[in-house]
Amino acid sequence: MRALIIDDERLARSALRRLLSAHPEVKIIGEAANPEEAIRAIDKTSPDVLFLDVEMPGGSGFDLLEKLEDVPAVIFTTAYDEYAVRAFDVSALDYLVKPITAPRLAAALGRAQKASAATRKERSDTDASAVHQIFVRDGDRCWIVRLTDISLLESEGNYTRLHFGGNAPLIFRSLTAIEQRLGPARFFRANRSQIVNLGWIEAAENDIDGRLSIKLRSGKQVEISRRQSRNLKQLLSL
Amino acid sequence: MSGQNRVANGRTAWPQVCLTLDPVGYCNSRMSLQTATMAKPQRTAHKLVGGRPYYVNNLVAWSLYALLQYKVPPEPRGLPVAMGAIAWCGTGLLGTDLLARYADRRCWKTISQLVIPFAVGTLVLSAAMNAARAAVGILWFHEPFRSTHGWWVPAHYVQGVLVVSVWCAVVLTANEVNHRRSAETEALRLALIAQTSQFHALRSQLNPHFLFNCLNSLRELIDEDRDRAKQVIDQLSALLRYTLRADRVETVSLKEELAAVEDYLTLEKVRFEERLRTRFDIDPQSLEARLPPMLLQTLAENGVKHGIARLPAGGELVVVTQALEGKLHVEVTNTGKLSDATEGSSAVGLDNARERLRLMYGDSASLTLAAADESNVRAEVVIPLRSNGLLS
Numbered sequence: 001m002r003a004l005i006i007d008d009e010r011l012a013r014s015a016l017r018r019l020l021s022a023h024p025e026v027k028i029i030g031e032a033a034n035p036e037e038a039i040r041a042i043d044k045t046s047p048d049v050l051f052l053d054v055e056m057p058g059g060s061g062f063d064l065l066e067k068l069e070d071v072p073a074v075i076f077t078t079a080y081d082e083y084a085v086r087a088f089d090v091s092a093l094d095y096l097v098k099p100i101t102a103p104r105l106a107a108a109l110g111r112a113q114k115a116s117a118a119t120r121k122e123r124s125d126t127d128a129s130a131v132h133q134i135f136v137r138d139g140d141r142c143w144i145v146r147l148t149d150i151s152l153l154e155s156e157g158n159y160t161r162l163h164f165g166g167n168a169p170l171i172f173r174s175l176t177a178i179e180q181r182l183g184p185a186r187f188f189r190a191n192r193s194q195i196v197n198l199g200w201i202e203a204a205e206n207d208i209d210g211r212l213s214i215k216l217r218s219g220k221q222v223e224i225s226r227r228q229s230r231n232l233k234q235l236l237s238l
Numbered sequence: 239m240s241g242q243n244r245v246a247n248g249r250t251a252w253p254q255v256c257l258t259l260d261p262v263g264y265c266n267s268r269m270s271l272q273t274a275t276m277a278k279p280q281r282t283a284h285k286l287v288g289g290r291p292y293y294v295n296n297l298v299a300w301s302l303y304a305l306l307q308y309k310v311p312p313e314p315r316g317l318p319v320a321m322g323a324i325a326w327c328g329t330g331l332l333g334t335d336l337l338a339r340y341a342d343r344r345c346w347k348t349i350s351q352l353v354i355p356f357a358v359g360t361l362v363l364s365a366a367m368n369a370a371r372a373a374v375g376i377l378w379f380h381e382p383f384r385s386t387h388g389w390w391v392p393a394h395y396v397q398g399v400l401v402v403s404v405w406c407a408v409v410l411t412a413n414e415v416n417h418r419r420s421a422e423t424e425a426l427r428l429a430l431i432a433q434t435s436q437f438h439a440l441r442s443q444l445n446p447h448f449l450f451n452c453l454n455s456l457r458e459l460i461d462e463d464r465d466r467a468k469q470v471i472d473q474l475s476a477l478l479r480y481t482l483r484a485d486r487v488e489t490v491s492l493k494e495e496l497a498a499v500e501d502y503l504t505l506e507k508v509r510f511e512e513r514l515r516t517r518f519d520i521d522p523q524s525l526e527a528r529l530p531p532m533l534l535q536t537l538a539e540n541g542v543k544h545g546i547a548r549l550p551a552g553g554e555l556v557v558v559t560q561a562l563e564g565k566l567h568v569e570v571t572n573t574g575k576l577s578d579a580t581e582g583s584s585a586v587g588l589d590n591a592r593e594r595l596r597l598m599y600g601d602s603a604s605l606t607l608a609a610a611d612e613s614n615v616r617a618e619v620v621i622p623l624r625s626n627g628l629l630s
Contacts, residue, residue: 008550009451009509015458034550057550079450098454 001109001116002029004045006038006064007053007077012098016051016077019105026109035064047072048116051096054078062142065135069181071144073115075108122148131181136162138169147186151200151218153178155193163218188232190214191225204236284346284413286338299408300331303401318379322371329370330398333363334405349410356406364398433597444481445539448506455508470508477501484531488598492559492566493525495534499557502535506542513552514542524561529568529621530598536591537570537617545574545615564623571616576609588617595621 003026007013013031020026029045032038035058042050052061052074065071079098094108119132133146145164152163155175161168171178179187179195190196196216204214212224212232224232286292307323308315337359346352375381452474459467480498484490496518503516538555546553553573560567588607595603603621610616 008547009455010511011455011458011462011509012451014462015454018458018461036550055547057548057552079447079454081446098450099457100454 001026001049001113002045002047003027003049003051004030004032004038004041004047005051006032006035006056006061007051008033008056009053012053012077016100019100019102022102023106023109025113035059035061035067038064039067042068042072048119049073049075049112051075051077054080062135062137065142065144066137068135070131071133071135073112073119074144075112131183134181136169136171138171141169143167143169147182148197148199151197151216152220152222153182153187153195163220188235189228190222190232191228194222196222198235201236204232284417285342286409286413287335287342296331296335299405300327303327303330318375318381321374321378325370325374326367326398329367330363330401330405333359333366334402334409337363337406338409349414352410360399360402360406363402364395367398368394444477445543448539448543451509452505459508466508470505473501473504477505481532487531489528490531491525492527492529492534492568495529495531496520496525496557496559498532499534499538502538503542503555510542510546510552513549514546515552515554517554517556519556519558521560524559524566527561527566527621527623529566529619530594533591533594533619534568534570536587537568537619540587540617541570541572541574541615544578545572548578549573561623566619566621566623568619568621569616570618571610571614573613574615575613576607576615578615595619 003020005013005016005028007016010033013033017028017031020028026049029047030041032041034056038050038052041047050072052064054061054076055078056064061076065074075094075096077096077098077100081097094111096104096108122132131147133144136143136145143164145162149164150162153175154161154163156170158172158174159170160173160175160178161170175193175195179189182195186198187195188198196214200216200218202215202217204212207213207223209226210229211226212229214222214224214232216222304323304327307326308320311319337356340359341352341355344351344355452470456467456470456474459470477498480494480501500518503514507514507516534557538557541555546555555570555572558567558569558571588605592605595605599622603619605617605619607615607617
């Protein structure tokens with residue numbers, strides 16, 4: 001597992017490095033002292049896991065994640081109370097509160113390993129360069145969402161509403177802009193304002209005028225435009 | 239009496255609240271606030287009977303009235319008239335007392351609850367007063383059954399009704415005035431308690447975030463540089479001890495506060511290393527000035543947290559103190575942007591510090607935060623040198 005340590009304090013970085021030296025399966029491929037350095041390092045080395053300090057000069061750890069095209073596994077490190085951070089994010093891999101202890105680190109690494117194995121498998125199944133998971137922020141709440149978990153994207157003016165796991169946050173990005181990042185293998189443009197995850201389609205039925213109406217596993221009903229109905233029929237070989 | 243028990247139970251709640259006025263209770267400021275809100279003044283049952291003023295006033299009033307009863311009729315007055323007046327007023331005194339006790343037993347809360355019992359009581363009592371006077375005349379002095387003693391005579395009966403009505407009005411008015419006054423006193427007392435609690439809640443404590451970061455650095459330092467680690471432990475202990483003491487004293491000397499600030503900044507330098515640079519410019523005249531503990535530390539911590547910690551290249555924090563024209567001036571200038579320094583938790587911290595100063599010095603102290611130039615933020619505190627602190 002290739003790890004990148006992101007923390008503005010040298011001592012905090014070397015403390016983590018020292019703790020990680022007990023885990024030979026983790027290879028530290030770099031360190032960054034601020035978000036700017038971190039983005040450069042991530043682009044260059046594409047690590048499997050980030051040890052990410054929440055509070056840093058030049059933007060928080062969340063600001064950093066927002067700038068990433070594809071988000072690797074993340075283990076947050078913070079001097080704040082664990083519960084205070086939990087309020088921010090419901091789906092990060094793990095939190096390590098400072099001072100970091102060896103047993104907690106071992107547990108977090110166990111989880112990270114499982115997650116990165118799953119990611120590797122998924123990568124080999126699909127296009128290796130495709131985006132795997134993204135960071136979503138809506139007000140005070142943040143999520144790291146696997147694209148496979150997103151069932152539906154809906155346009156709301158300049159914003160887009162994402163539907164995943166019972167959440168539906170609004171993000172400030174147009175549906176078209178997001179579509180370019182999604183990759184056509186998994187997502188399908190249903191009509192002018194909706195994109196569906198092909199993996200979430202439960203049933204499709206023909207309307208009288210030849211248009212398709214599909215039902216997602218989340219229970220949502222989506223009407224496909226006339227032009228896209230033809231494409232979808234081909235795609236699903238109906 | 240059940241009524242008195244109730245009052246006694248009500249009072250047992252007070253000593254707990256009073257404790258919060260005691261310095262020992264400082265550490266429980268949050269709890270005392272709760273107690274204070276719980277003990278809101280409620281509209282409790284009124285009491286008419288009780289207390290020396292009630293008995294004395296009642297007795298004096300009815301005695302004077304008896305004297306009047308004796309003096310007003312034409313000569314010759316004699317014993318029968320005197321005894322008649324005593325019977326009349328004595329019955330009034332006992333009757334009104336019974337009426338008041340009856341009202342108290344019904345635990346009345348508003349005057350409207352008393353209208354019917356008092357009206358009936360007045361009508362009955364007037365008849366009783368007339369009957370008593372007639373009985374004394376007839377049975378004791380064997381007076382003929384004269385019309386002047388007749389309790390059915392409308393003039394006497396109306397007089398009795400009027401007298402008892404006046405009594406009711408006076409007693410109820412006095413009661414209401416007393417009740418309002420004590421409610422006001424209660425409100426004032428609660429306001430004082432709330433303010434005291436608030437004052438102690440406003441005391442700034444060491445930021446736990448700072449503490450954990452510090453411990454995290456220390457953990458690594460133990461492997462890297464043992465001597466430095468020992469030094470850090472010493473400084474951290476000194477700072478912790480200072481913050482604990484800050485909970486117990488109203489003011490400290492600037493010298494003590496500066497020592498704590500130096501400890502704090504040295505500890506932050508362990509974390510930030512070359513990113514945090516500090517400079518002190520201290521007027522020796524100002525060292526003995528008094529100020530609330532942790533005030534300067536709060537400003538320094540703000541400067542680090544919202545200024546220097548946000549800059550990848552770090553910055554400088556300068557502390558300047560001066561005793562000038564009877565006032566202590568303290569300035570903390572740090573690299574950073576004013577917009578960063580006035581948002582969220584920083585604003586709360588400064589508001590708390592400001593509120594503390596207001597509670598202690600009224601309008602004679604001030605705390606301002608402004609941009610010193612485009613890349614520096616300056617916090618300035620002015621405190622009167624000879625403090626007549628409101629709370630000290």
